[in-house]
């Protein structure tokens with residue numbers, strides 16, 4: 001069943017260069033999809049169009065039957081509670097504790113006043129601890145985030161996305177700042193938790209091998225166009241060269 005539908009999506013910043021050109025694809029509920037492509041291909045922009053963090057120039061995005069492109073402010077805010085986001089640089093508040101950062105994932109459900117006062121229910125706090133336990137960082141709950149390693153901070157970022165109870169998680173290069181060991185931990189968690197909780201996952205990656213290892217399906221972007229869309233086993237060396245154009249693959253996969 002189609003869960004996310006992208007049809008004829010185009011995006012240009014400041015009405016200048018077109019960064020995404022007529023992108024169309026559907027994602028089924030529960031799919032784990034990687035988006036790969038050279039630097040500047042439009043991967044981040046594509047993810048940001050899906051939750052309208054950036055405006056869409058043309059085309060349609062329908063998420064769980066809701067026409068994202070047409071939603072007004074309040075409806076969009078409500079819909080965004082269903083979409084978690086994980087960032088390359090974690091986007092945590094460094095001087096706040098791990099648990100406080102995780103609970104920030106609930107702010108989309110709160111009034112401004114509740115949010116300012118940091119009012120969270122016991123159930124929300126228990127859920128936060130449950131997620132930290134699942135991600136193996138419960139012992140750090142009361143540490144400031146800036147005392148954690150990059151891999152641990154990314155796990156806080158994942159917990160903050162999960163506490164929203166999202167139906168979809170968008171991950172924008174979640175392992176680009178991490179060493180191979182920390183990257184593996186993050187990818188293993190993302191894969192196992194999204195599978196267990198039946199969360200659809202769209203993930204931008206620079207590492208082709210990682211995309212092949214973890215994804216059900218891979219979408220290749222080049223200069224704002226989809227040039228590959230298929231199961232991981234169909235991503236041959238030739239297709240990889242097509243996605244990355246003339247760039248040396250070794251250069252972009254390190």
Ligand SMILES: Nc1ncnc2c1ncn2[C@@H]1O[C@H](COP(=O)(O)OP(=O)(O)OP(=O)(O)O)[C@@H](O)[C@H]1O
Nearest residue numbers: 013014019037038039040041042043044045046204
């Ligand atoms: N806010 C912005 N204003 C203007 N141009 C932008 C903006 N964000 C991105 N771009 C441009 O859009 C193009 C696509 O950028 P985007 O970050 O989406 O690509 P990407 O594939 O994610 O690249 P990378 O892998 O290097 O992160 C680039 O040419 C970039 O300079």
